[in-house]
Amino acid sequence: MNNNIQNVSITGIGMYVPEKTLDNAHFESYLDTSDEWITKRTGVKTRHIVEKGTPNSDLSYEAAVKALEMSGVAPEELDLIIVATVTPDRLFPSTACTLQAKLGAGDCGAFDVLAACSGFIYALSIAHGQMALGNVKKVLVVGSEVMSSIIDYNDRGICVLFGDGAGAVVLENVPEDRGSLVDYIIRADGRQGEILYMPAGGSLNPTSFETVKKNMHTVKMEGNKVFKLAIKHMAELAREITQRNGLTLDDIDMVCIHQANIRIVKGVMSALHLDMATKSYNNIDRYGNTTAASIPLCVHDAFKDNRLKKGDKMIILTFGAGLTYAAALMEWGIENTLQDSTAIADTKEAIEEQKITVPAGVNGKKNISMDI
Ligand code: COA
Numbered sequence: 001m002n003n004n005i006q007n008v009s010i011t012g013i014g015m016y017v018p019e020k021t022l023d024n025a026h027f028e029s030y031l032d033t034s035d036e037w038i039t040k041r042t043g044v045k046t047r048h049i050v051e052k053g054t055p056n057s058d059l060s061y062e063a064a065v066k067a068l069e070m071s072g073v074a075p076e077e078l079d080l081i082i083v084a085t086v087t088p089d090r091l092f093p094s095t096a097c098t099l100q101a102k103l104g105a106g107d108c109g110a111f112d113v114l115a116a117c118s119g120f121i122y123a124l125s126i127a128h129g130q131m132a133l134g135n136v137k138k139v140l141v142v143g144s145e146v147m148s149s150i151i152d153y154n155d156r157g158i159c160v161l162f163g164d165g166a167g168a169v170v171l172e173n174v175p176e177d178r179g180s181l182v183d184y185i186i187r188a189d190g191r192q193g194e195i196l197y198m199p200a201g202g203s204l205n206p207t208s209f210e211t212v213k214k215n216m217h218t219v220k221m222e223g224n225k226v227f228k229l230a231i232k233h234m235a236e237l238a239r240e241i242t243q244r245n246g247l248t249l250d251d252i253d254m255v256c257i258h259q260a261n262i263r264i265v266k267g268v269m270s271a272l273h274l275d276m277a278t279k280s281y282n283n284i285d286r287y288g289n290t291t292a293a294s295i296p297l298c299v300h301d302a303f304k305d306n307r308l309k310k311g312d313k314m315i316i317l318t319f320g321a322g323l324t325y326a327a328a329l330m331e332w333g334i335e336n337t338l339q340d341s342t343a344i345a346d347t348k349e350a351i352e353e354q355k356i357t358v359p360a361g362v363n364g365k366k367n368i369s370m371d372i
Contacts, residue, residue, distance in 0.1 A: 007174060011174060014066025015066065016165065016166045042288075044285060059144050060095060075103040079108050080130055084114075084143045085143070086114060086119070105140075117320025125328070142166060143291075144293050147164055147289070150217065165287055167299070185326060186324075193321070199217075200217050229319070229323065230268075247329075252313050255317065256298040256317070257280060259284040294318075315328070
């Protein structure tokens with residue numbers, strides 16, 4: 001074992017959402033709801049949904065390939081794959097193992113993390129821990145969900161909120177001028193598990209005709225309780241993680257908050273006295289709540305839209321079923337060269353035609369796979 005704790009940073013990021021979308025008019029057509037209510041009360045305008053039967057590992061794969069291409073890391077170089085999800089392909093084997101096979105990675109470690117909307121930060125912290133121990137050097141962390149597989153599309157308080165998608169990052173030991181993952185806080189309050197849960201499908205209520213008949217395989221939530229606790233806990237975590245690292249909230253350039261409801265983001269930013277327009281990034285209008293994928297999708301798009309720049313200090317905050325809540329502090333280390341869209345389009349085309357493998361460390365090829 002090597003106990004040298006080296007700097008760890010995100011060196012590649014990728015995302016994927018399925019092509020099919022459901023906009024608010026779709027729900028107006030069969031539920032007692034309206035575009036106005038959904039937009040005003042949640043901020044969601046549309047969400048991406050898979051074709052029925054598409055496994056989570058397909059979404060994970062698409063996002064992972066893009067993150068790997070940006071980092072210049074080949075799948076066979078990976079030492080560990082972690083997938084955060086509540087909608088795995090199957091209970092076992094883990095989606096991470098299936099993803100490993102799909103990517104053609106070697107016999108690296110692979111497992112799923114179940115911490116709902118906080119899963120991505122939980123997974124990042126575990127990955128970092130393994131790297132700090134010297135056990136692994138290159139890690140793929142994915143947040144991926146097919147929420148449409150566990151949503152009751154007749155429950156208007158739930159179905160308008162969620163969408164499918166995946167985001168992935170590659171972690172490597174790199175010099176500090178390429179960014180740093182600085183700190184994590186991971187917390188849970190299991191006493192309140194049943195304000196957001198899926199009743200059946202596990203050992204407590206194994207799948208049966210009865211559980212299916214009673215609609216026990218879909219998300220149940222006391223939305224308003226979740227809403228209030230989400231604001232309280234994420235605001236507290238933001239203060240705690242800045243303070244314990246000798247920073248103030250004014251030192252933070254970007255806050256990416258779990259995209260559950262735009263009013264939750266507003267509540268957190270206002271509790272922190274931070275300007276929502278300049279210091280947060282939000283894409284809930286386009287994707288809805290994608291649970292474990294929400295944070296990597298948010299960070300990806302903030303970066304793509306040039307709102308997150310190299311050297312920026314960023315906090316990410318999550319809250320979800322468990323209840324789980326988490327925060328991470330990082331300095332972003334990837335230069336955004338996405339403005340050169342012609343070069344990117346050319347390279348994308350070349351990859352699709354020739355399946356080019358980008359060699360490690362070739363700077364000019366770092367952003368070829370971004371969705372632009
Ligand atoms: N269209 C119209 N009305 C709706 C509706 C919809 N899609 N969904 C709920 N309503 C109704 C409710 O039935 C309720 O009606 P009532 O007063 O007649 O009973 C009313 O709107 C207000 O419901 P309430 O739950 O008090 O509203 P809210 O302000 O808390 O908003 C959520 C509801 C679900 C949008 C909000 O609580 C929320 O976003 N919670 C967190 C959700 C989440 O993402 N959780 C996942 C992990 S973080």
